[in-house]
Amino acid sequence: MFYDDEENEWDRLNKTSWNGLGLTDPVKSVEDKWLLLPAFLKVKGLVKQHIDSFNYFVDVDLKNIVKANNKITSDVDPRFWLKYVDINVGFPDRNEMETVEKKVTPHECRLRDTTYSAPIIVTIQYTRGKNIVQRNVNIGRLPIMLRSNKCVLTGRTEAQLARMSECPLDPGGYFVVKGTEKVILVQEQLSKNRIIVETDNVKGVVQASCTSSTHGGLKSKTYVATKKGRIYLRHNSIHEDLPIVIALKALGVQSDKEILLLTAGNTEAYKIAFSANLEDAAKLGIFTRQQALEYIGTRVKVNRRVVGPRRPAWEEALEALATIVLAHVPVNGLDLRPKAIFVATMTRRVLMAMNDENMVDDRDYVGNKRLELAGQLLALLFEDLFKTYNSNLKSAIDKVLKKPSRTTEFDAYNTMQFQGDHLTAGFVRAISTGNWSLKRFKMERAGVTHVLSRLSFISALGMMTRISSQFEKTRKVSGPRALQPSQWGVLCPSDTPEGEACGLVKNLALMTHITTDVEEEPIIQLAFMLGVEDIRLATGTEIYGPNTFVVNVNGTIIGLIRHPMRFVSQFRKLRRARRFSEFVSIYVNHHHRTVHIASDGGRICRPMIIVEHGRSKVTPEHATYLKDGTATFDDFLRKGVVEYLDVNEENDTYIALYESDITPHTTHLEIEPFTLLGAVAGLIPYPHHNQSPRNTYQCAMGKQAIGAIGYNQFNRIDTLLYLSVYPQQPMVKTKTIELIGYDKLPAGQNATVAVMSYSGYDIEDALILNKASLDRGYGRCQVLRKNATLIRKYPNGTYDRLADAPVDENGMTAKRYDIIQPDGLAGVGERVDPGDIYVNKQSPTNASDNSFTGQAASVPYKNTPLTYKSPVAGYIDKVMVTDTENEQTLIKVLIRQTRRPELGDKFSSRHGQKGVCGLIVNQEDMPFNDQGINPDTIMNPHGFPSRMTVGKMIELLAGKAGVLTGKLQYGTAFGGSKVEDMSRILIENGFSYAGKDMLTSGITGEPLEAYVYFGPIYYQKLKHMVMDKMHARARGPRATLTRQPTEGRSREGGLRLGEMERDCLIGYGATQLLLERLMISSDIFEVNACQECGLMGYNGWCTYCKSSKKMASLTIPYAAKLLFQELMAMNVVPRLILDDAS
């Protein structure tokens, strides 16, 4: 029996399973861990940063701002007060009276040129007579971000979205303001409240700077810098640089010994470097705090509006030090100790950098950056507007209360009703112009918002992930533009524009998340609980003692820890247990001997799988949960299997790229390597085989590709809309393509490409197209253009009208009125030829005067029709008649052109290989293979050697294999279908392993002497088409002022012979040609000039000499004559000295 048991035990260990596995089975790797990515995107979405930030603003920040400015009192009546109790934002509704259906959809706003906004409702308490009343008041309207908490689209099914004419693949995250879609781009900034040490090698200056930013929005920058070997404190509110010792003394550290300990500690080198500063203070005779304050007080900038009694200098100094200098360091009462320690720390950092160049910080390090999102910008805007609103309200209330006798009891509610739409107008103005000029916060920014580009689905998506930098574009600095190693995984290395904004405009990677503010008070409490000692109790010896680390929370020093590693790991354990927000990060800086805890908003972070004891915490089981859809990404976070790491915390980790790379030291595992690319770069198949600039070029070009832009594309009336007639999903997909939905809204077609030279019309990247393919619909696209007009009502009572086509005496209508229907609008589906009228609008001629008698019949009208100007006919696609928010009738006419590719149209593959169509060849002239397949496109092989786009070759191979097996292949970055497998498929199907086919010339009928690389490549048609660019003129309009030909295609302008061309003609000596080009064909003018006085006259008469005797006629450019006259107008007399006049 005992024996039996033992055997069973042994059997159990040996054979049976633990979770189906025996002891000897190999440890499985999690093949499907990439499923975490779709799970992540499901909860987070592609533009979650924007939406999270906006939600935080509406739900949290708005209330905080109101709480900080919640009371209005009157200077007139001390008994009166008004208090904001609460603030809430409703759901978007129609801001019009007498509407039955209040709900509004974003699409209606787009079509009707209105703003998608929701009312802001505040709950107020105020005194009315002797009572205290509580009421709800609407104080304005807030534009609502699409797909945010307050948006009607959030949480809807596809069918519900379809009913609202909304595309389920649209990411949201933008605003609809006055009918245009506006994005608030992510702004990159240096992080606030952190010390940054820099050196200037030219001047030999080392400085530590800190931009303080408190929640009140006040910003100031404090420097601790060296100057001639001494250290000074510099701040905008102080005229002169303060010797650091004086500053520290003023902050309450009186003893020189203590100052030395706080700054230099026990390090001999620092002591020597610092000692001179102590001597300086002594030389100036400043020993006590009072002396220091007096010294500073005389140097503080005082800007006091209220003229009161002058305060003593030391008081001024104390106030400045307590409130303005390093404003973010909390001051309790007048306890300036934390601030003193902060200044001392800054000084120490300067000393460290003086001693060791490596201690200088890197401004371009992503961990030192913060991203500012829509929510933060709107919060600032709201605070500014709200404060102005309150002061306006206060003065309005004062005005009423000032009146000595009132008939009715004063009700502040009524005053609030008459406050106008200051908030609404402020929001709309800021978002639609992009100008954030908030004097109160010294903020003056232009170009914050941009119109969402709807050229293609990818361009819209690419815009939502864009980050703009605050650096000047014109400066030729390489530092901020360079690719930073710390960008790994959070910012896309490929997606950046070329040219002046290169490297300054960046894009988020696929899994990047941007944090919002997390309350820091509980975090600080927790830190104390875990053994942090309060900094106020510490002296220099302790702070810089061995084994002690300084603990910072969001840049402020809170205390010391004597066992930093244990502290950090305990802190992380609590975070993984979800005791506080998963977005709080903690890391150790060994150089500075500090522990940093960050809970502020705008940090860039990304999720990673936790590895413990050399094993990934995500198991194959977890992957099955994801497959069934029984687990969400949040479950993984809650289980402590996955966590977010910000860029700083990443430095404390050892991340394995693949499961096979895990060593005992590994702490984390990457979810998927391809997430290091962004959404736009994710479209490129096999990008890891391409030369890197090619991927960058493709990122720019993918945004210009014509395709499908959304499921609601036929319901949209945009200024300019490019649509592909037959878009196809690519044969070679990537996982990113599936995740972002590019396979559902593609922009391109799978063209069969032969890589060979043909006809010589394919040099310089030109492409040859097959005419039969074009006949069958390849590359066909539609261009839809909006034309809008208002049927206005004028202040004098007259109004515009629509009229039917005028009839001549024979009862016939002119050709250009052909398509006008009796309502004065063109019929839908009608062809519009150049010059045709499609909206026959008429305007009153007396719209601006007061001659209107009230009789409509007596109003004289003039024609103000909309005329079709394009040289190519179009078709009326849609006509919309609606009215705007201010009751004006709005007419939008959408005109469509369907275009087939022609010579000069631009195409590109997904590998930065663009080219224009150089020749269109009949099908029978195209080469064909043994199956009789003709290429759609012939590409010249010279495009390959210098570009090194090997990814394109593999795409062709994978595409060909896919076509043969009837499956889509994958070209995902750092993965994808393998070339060996693709070659095997080709061989199995009777093709050459190399993808090269034996072709027969369509012209001679003989085989081609070389094998030709032949197969499908995904080609995009780009928006640049010759039809929109082609331009030439022989004669045409001239500018009125100069009588020179006009400029630009749109004005039918001339082709300029510029100064460089002119230089060529001068150099060659072609004088007659010069004369012809610059004068005769331009602005030739006959002028009469007097040989006597040298001035110009007219009709052979000199008005100056009052004579016609010595007049001569000469030919000059009109611009020259104009110059003379303009000079005369400036009291400069140009005289023509005529030599050889006859």
Add this chain to the structure above:
Amino acid sequence: MSTDFNPRRLVQVGAERVSNVSSTDFPGHYPGEDHSWNLQEFRRDLRVEIQRLSNRSIEFDLVGVDASIANAFRRIMIAEVPTICIELVYIWNNTSVIADEVLSHRLGLVPLNVDPALMQFKANLDSATDHNTIVFELDITCTRNPGAPKASENPDELYINHEVLSGHLRWKPAGDQLTVFEGLPAPGPTNPNIVLAKLRPGQSVRMELHAIKGVGKDHAKFSPVATASYRLLPHIKIKKSIPPSLSEKFQKCFSPGVVKIDSRTGSASVDENNVRKDSVSREVLRHPEFVDSVELSRVRDYFLFNVESEGAYTPERLLPEALKVMREKISIIKNATQALKAQIEGTGSGDVDMVDT
């Protein structure tokens, strides 16, 4: 079938290049040999053999002509054999999501079963007559199906007429077209199931379509073939016998059936009856063990045609039609040369008499 071809007839298929692609049997190329064109020899060598014929396609061998002649047939079949296609679309109403131009384009691409021989070309300024135009009508409105199952999400059940199909085209006979097409299938699409547009309740399409005669070089829709192409007969010559251990690998280097393995000796040999099946993937040239043991080539004047008909023509009619077009072209040239000759001899004006003989 003869195994050995004159080496001069072979196009060498190398690992990285194709050589001897052009024919050399013209006078003066080989010293001392007479290669002037000879009708007897041409007659002897010329062969046309049909290999396979189905409703929609034909495979035939054309042997003994120069590539230029075979290619001319191919080109003519693609671009110059006329067919009837919808060219003019008069839209009375189109409330579908698909734009007028796009729908018209799709209609144009629908292959019609009208024999072009029964119709005349319509020049640009000609007015439409019963001899040059066939009129179709398309009138379809989508409605809800009152009898649809409640929970259904299938558009086939929910709606009536939710797809505009090529089969919805209705022929409107004009003039004496009824008599001309008597006994023939009524003009209409060759395939009635081509989806032209999708509709939803309330949407309708009403239009009149005019089909005319045209050629493929004008627009691909007029091409009577899906494709017409040829390849050259593969020729495989084993120079060194393949060791039996490698014969299976050798066999796999070719399309199935091309190489047979003797079950007794295990030696590989080319099945002469099946060489045509080889796709000439050159796989065998990739393996070092087969270097120098095999020579791949193709026969320069042995064309394996494959023609897929997609219109009114039965596949076997396409080559004769192409010949007809070609003869017309030749007669034009013949007339022109004769007129030129007459002018040189001083008996004519040099103007070509364009009347067909």
